[in-house]
Amino acid sequence: MRDFSGKTYWLVGASEGLGKALAAKLSAAGAEVILSARSEDTLAEAVKDMPGKARYQTIDISDDDSVKDAATAVGKIDGLVLLAGVYWPFGADEWDADKATAMVDINFTGFVRVLGQVVPAMVDRDDGHIVITSSLTGFRGLPGSIGYTASKAGTMSLAECMHADLRKTGVDVQVANPGFIKTRLTDKNDFNMPFLMQPEEAAQEMLEHMRTDHFKKSFPMVFSWVFRLSQFLPDWAYYRIFGK
Numbered sequence: 001m002r003d004f005s006g007k008t009y010w011l012v013g014a015s016e017g018l019g020k021a022l023a024a025k026l027s028a029a030g031a032e033v034i035l036s037a038r039s040e041d042t043l044a045e046a047v048k049d050m051p052g053k054a055r056y057q058t059i060d061i062s063d064d065d066s067v068k069d070a071a072t073a074v075g076k077i078d079g080l081v082l083l084a085g086v087y088w089p090f091g092a093d094e095w096d097a098d099k100a101t102a103m104v105d106i107n108f109t110g111f112v113r114v115l116g117q118v119v120p121a122m123v124d125r126d127d128g129h130i131v132i133t134s135s136l137t138g139f140r141g142l143p144g145s146i147g148y149t150a151s152k153a154g155t156m157s158l159a160e161c162m163h164a165d166l167r168k169t170g171v172d173v174q175v176a177n178p179g180f181i182k183t184r185l186t187d188k189n190d191f192n193m194p195f196l197m198q199p200e201e202a203a204q205e206m207l208e209h210m211r212t213d214h215f216k217k218s219f220p221m222v223f224s225w226v227f228r229l230s231q232f233l234p235d236w237a238y239y240r241i242f243g244k
C-alpha cells in the first residue's frame with residue numbers, strides 16, 4: 001500500500017470540487033499538496049482548508065508558457081494528479097466551435113502540456129506517481145457531448161499508453177474514471193444523473209485507488225458496468241440504445 005507521508009503531490013485542477021476534496025484527503029494522509037488552477041483567489045482560500053502542509057501555484061494549462069513557469073515554480077514532486085477540466089453540454093447538431101475546442105485543449109491537450117514538464121524528470125530518476133483523471137464517458141461515444149467525451153477518451157488512451165511504456169519502471173501511472181460528480185460542471189446538465197456522487201465521496205474512491213498498485217479504476221462500480229459492457233455491443237445495438 002502506498003504511503004503518502006512526506007511526499008509532495010501536485011494537483012492540477014484543485015481549487016474546488018473533486019480536486020480540492022482529493023487534496024484535502026492527501027494532505028490528511030501526510031502529503032504536502034500543491035494546488036493549481038487559474039484563479040489565485042480561489043486557490044488561496046482552498047489552501048486554507050487543507051489539514052496539513054499545503055501551498056498553491058497558479059496555472060493556465062491551455063498556455064504553454066504558463067505551464068512551463070508553473071512547473072519550474074513547483075519544482076521536484078513525488079506525484080502529479082491531473083484533474084482540470086471544462087464542460088459544456090451540446091451535440092454535433094448544435095456545434096459550438098469555441099467551446100468544443102476549449103474542452104479538447106484543456107481536458108486533453110492541457111494534460112499533455114503538464115506531463116511534458118513532469119514526466120522526463122520522473123523517468124530520469126526512475127521514480128514518480130502520475131494519476132490521470134478520465135471519465136466513464138471515455139469508454140464509448142455518447143450523444144450531446146461533443147468535445148467532453150472525446151477529450152476523456154483521449155485522456156484514457158493517454159494513460160494507457162503511458163502505463164504500457166512505464167509499467168516496469170519506477171514511475172507508476174494510474175487512471176481514474178469517475179461517473180457523475182456534483183460540481184459546477186454537472187450543474188449544467190438538465191437530465192437525470194444516476195449514481196451522482198459528492199466530491200468527497202469520489203475523492204475517497206480516488207485516494208483508495210492511489211494507495212494500490214492497480215492501473216485503472218472505474219466508479220461507481222455498478223454504474224461503470226454499463227459503460228464497460230457497452231464496448232462489447234455491436235454498433236447497431238449500441239446506437240439504438242444510446243444514440244439520439
